Amino acid sequence: xxxxxxxxxxxxxxxxxxxxxxxxxxxxxxxATDDGVVKAVDGLTFALERGExxxxxxxxxxxxxxxxxxxxxxxxxxxARVSGEVWLDGEELVGASPERxxxxxxxxxxxIFQDPLTAMHPYYTIGxxxxxxxxxxxxxxxxxxxxxxIDMLDRVGIPQPAKRVDDYPHxxxxxxxxxAMIAMSLVNNPALLIxxxxxxxxxxxVQAQILDLIRDLQNEYHSAVIIITHDLGVVAELADDILVMxxxxxxxxxxxxxxxxxxxxxxxxxxxxxxPRVDQDVRDRLxxxxxxxxxxxxxxxxxxxxxxxxxxxxxxxxCKTVEPxxxxxxxxxxxxxxxxxxxxxxxxxxxxxxx
Amino acid sequence: MVxxxxxxxxxxxxxxxxxxxxxxxxxxLIPKAAGSDxxxxxxxRTATPADVAATRVKLGLDQPIxxxxxxxxxxxxVGRDFNAGxxxxxxxxxxxxxSFRNDQDVWxxxxxxxxxxxSLALGAAVIWLVGGILGGVLxxxxxxxILDRTAMVIxxxxxxxxxxxxGLLAQLIFVHSLRWFRGGEYVGLLxxxxxxxxxxxxxxxxxxxxxxxxxxxxxxxTMLETVGEDYIRTARAKGLxxxxxxxxxxxxxxxxxxxxxxxxxxxxxxGGAILTESVFSLPGIGRLSIDAVxxxxxxxxxxxxxxxxxxxxxxxxxxxxxxxxxxxxVRLS
Numbered sequence: 001x002x003x004x005x006x007x008x009x010x011x012x013x014x015x016x017x018x019x020x021x022x023x024x025x026x027x028x029x030x031x032a033t034d035d036g037v038v039k040a041v042d043g044l045t046f047a048l049e050r051g052e053x054x055x056x057x058x059x060x061x062x063x064x065x066x067x068x069x070x071x072x073x074x075x076x077x078x079x080a081r082v083s084g085e086v087w088l089d090g091e092e093l094v095g096a097s098p099e100r101x102x103x104x105x106x107x108x109x110x111x112i113f114q115d116p117l118t119a120m121h122p123y124y125t126i127g128x129x130x131x132x133x134x135x136x137x138x139x140x141x142x143x144x145x146x147x148x149x150i151d152m153l154d155r156v157g158i159p160q161p162a163k164r165v166d167d168y169p170h171x172x173x174x175x176x177x178x179x180a181m182i183a184m185s186l187v188n189n190p191a192l193l194i195x196x197x198x199x200x201x202x203x204x205x206v207q208a209q210i211l212d213l214i215r216d217l218q219n220e221y222h223s224a225v226i227i228i229t230h231d232l233g234v235v236a237e238l239a240d241d242i243l244v245m246x247x248x249x250x251x252x253x254x255x256x257x258x259x260x261x262x263x264x265x266x267x268x269x270x271x272x273x274x275x276p277r278v279d280q281d282v283r284d285r286l287x288x289x290x291x292x293x294x295x296x297x298x299x300x301x302x303x304x305x306x307x308x309x310x311x312x313x314x315x316x317x318x319c320k321t322v323e324p325x326x327x328x329x330x331x332x333x334x335x336x337x338x339x340x341x342x343x344x345x346x347x348x349x350x351x352x353x354x355x
Numbered sequence: 356m357v358x359x360x361x362x363x364x365x366x367x368x369x370x371x372x373x374x375x376x377x378x379x380x381x382x383x384l385i386p387k388a389a390g391s392d393x394x395x396x397x398x399x400r401t402a403t404p405a406d407v408a409a410t411r412v413k414l415g416l417d418q419p420i421x422x423x424x425x426x427x428x429x430x431x432x433v434g435r436d437f438n439a440g441x442x443x444x445x446x447x448x449x450x451x452x453x454s455f456r457n458d459q460d461v462w463x464x465x466x467x468x469x470x471x472x473x474s475l476a477l478g479a480a481v482i483w484l485v486g487g488i489l490g491g492v493l494x495x496x497x498x499x500x501i502l503d504r505t506a507m508v509i510x511x512x513x514x515x516x517x518x519x520x521x522g523l524l525a526q527l528i529f530v531h532s533l534r535w536f537r538g539g540e541y542v543g544l545l546x547x548x549x550x551x552x553x554x555x556x557x558x559x560x561x562x563x564x565x566x567x568x569x570x571x572x573x574x575x576x577t578m579l580e581t582v583g584e585d586y587i588r589t590a591r592a593k594g595l596x597x598x599x600x601x602x603x604x605x606x607x608x609x610x611x612x613x614x615x616x617x618x619x620x621x622x623x624x625x626g627g628a629i630l631t632e633s634v635f636s637l638p639g640i641g642r643l644s645i646d647a648v649x650x651x652x653x654x655x656x657x658x659x660x661x662x663x664x665x666x667x668x669x670x671x672x673x674x675x676x677x678x679x680x681x682x683x684x685v686r687l688s
Binding site: 072074102103104105106107110111113115118119120121122123124125132133136137168170184 | 584585586588589590591592593594595596604607608681682683684
């Protein structure tokens with residue numbers, strides 16, 4: 001794990017200042033609605049260095065996308081209440097002025113969205129959209145920016161970039177569009193790249209290509225990458241660290257190796273069991289997690305996973321009353337009341353053989 | 356593309372032809388079916404049956420309808436002669452007919468009235484476009500605010516209140532009581548620009564209010580829909596200023612439906628704004644047509660109808676072409 005921050009940290013730095021390249025502390029994003037307060041993200045903490053990749057996984061509505069939009073400051077100040085701290089390269093973003101965050105957005109931190117067809121403006125050419133992204137943050141001529149756009153399209157593997165730069169998004173195939181979207185996100189060499197379900201809308205055959213591309217570009221630019229997905233295959237491919245989210249909170253956080261080899265949270269077990277495997281005998285059925293994701297307005301008391309957990313109140317643990325936190329883990333963060341030794345035993349004996 | 360334009364031109368021409376046939380049929384067949392005779396309308400009630408019969412022959416009204424229509428069509432392209440009374444009137448192409456009541460050809464009458472109607476329509480169009488789009492955008496961006504509610508109330512009032520109410524009220528207040536604007540005769544733009552604007556201004560506002568209401572509501576609805584689009588989020592994620600996000604990225608999408616209805620509205624108005632022209636005593640095409648109806652002046656009614664149909668069909672054609680320019684996903688073929 002290498003620490004590469006542009007600004008040298010003064011020795012004995014203020015304890016509140018972020019030390020990692022991206023340091024998210026106790027991030028809370030709440031939305032006031034007519035039905036009550038939606039706690040989309042509730043106390044999320046993680047850190048990420050340049051050159052590393054963090055995978056955030058969870059079901060729909062677990063707060064993954066809201067987190068990423070929150071880091072970029074894309075929530076409307078009127079409807080969303082954002083609190084906590086987001087330190088990017090020594091600069092705090094939650095309390096910063098919207099104008100300051102805007103200047104960082106697209107430049108130092110950028111984002112790749114899920115569906116490249118709807119995420120690109122249908123009335124402007126691919127080139128015009130990339131040029132615009134470049135010229136917001138660079139005072140250059142149109143010609144210069146156009147050269148840069150063609151260069152980026154070439155870099156992401158679009159054939160005949162000098163010609164296709166003048167095409168409209170609808171003239172591109174799905175995979176090509178996502179490549180163009182990536183070119184647009186990377187045009188300013190962002191130090192932090194957030195990819196929100198970058199392959200979900202794509203053909204399976206194209207998915208691997210896009211993931212390869214993201215990895216190659218990450219190596220080239222040495223950027224920090226956050227991959228948000230519900231597809232465990234994607235994070236297995238790319239991530240160094242994995243953060244499992246449930247009901248707006250992190251329930252397990254560790255290295256990719258740890259989460260795949262010896263996960264300890266029952267929800268993570270559930271996620272792994274829901275993935276079809278082709279290299280093993282055909283099972284009768286996959287084992288889905290029973291029930292559905294909780295309402296973010298009225299989260300279940302105690303551990304919010306308890307209504308769906310098969311190990312509820314096992315050996316008298318206080319699932320319904322006491323909220324577990326990540327410190328319940330042994331070597332990595334696991335928010336579960338089951339004692340670590342017991343969790344490891346359950347995984348080895350009950351879960352792993354069935355995977 | 357060229358192919359498409361040519362094909363559309365031909366269809367537009369055919370459509371005009373059909374409109375002319377239907378109009379012709381309505382104006383010459385229906386009086387007949389109702390037992391009255393176009394020739395009687397031409398010579399007046401006091402004429403003797405012999406006079407009527409003579410007129411009928413002179414005007415060619417004794418000929419079968421297709422022959423009459425053929426003559427009318429021929430007149431449009433090469434002109435025709437009317438053997439009215441002792442003298443022969445030549446009606447030069449494009450001959451829309453000859454009004455015997457006014458003893459004038461229809462075409463010069465139309466041309467004479469056109470500048471008034473164009474002045475009224477274009478002036479009002481500028482006001483309703485600017486007002487409607489601005490009001491709609493601000494309403495959408497400040498949804499639920501006082502401004503939004505005020506704009507929506509004005510929009511509702513605009514569509515609900517008839518021109519002959521708002522127009523007369525405006526005249527009563529601003530022309531007769533406050534004397535801010537001039538009443539009286541219409542003067543041409545080139546003769547007296549201030550007088551022209553002063554005479555037309557209340558007409559512009561009154562007419563614009565009717566249309567602005569629709570544009571405000573349409574703009575507001577489209578804008579609200581557009582700001583939720585993924586590509587607007589992308590524009591923000593690029594770090595663009597909010598001004599650019601709304602003014603460029605969102606407006607581009609909002610303008611598409613606006614251009615469509617604007618073309619059709621303007622095309623319709625160029626055929627005459629009957630109510631507004633009547634209320635503000637503007638001698639435009641609308642006034643010409645309502646006067647013609649009152650006087651049962653068939654050739655003028657026929658001419659105005661065809662003229663209006665031409666503008667509407669032309670507007671449709673232009674809008675279709677513009678659509679391809681605005682939205683790159685639309686390919687003309």
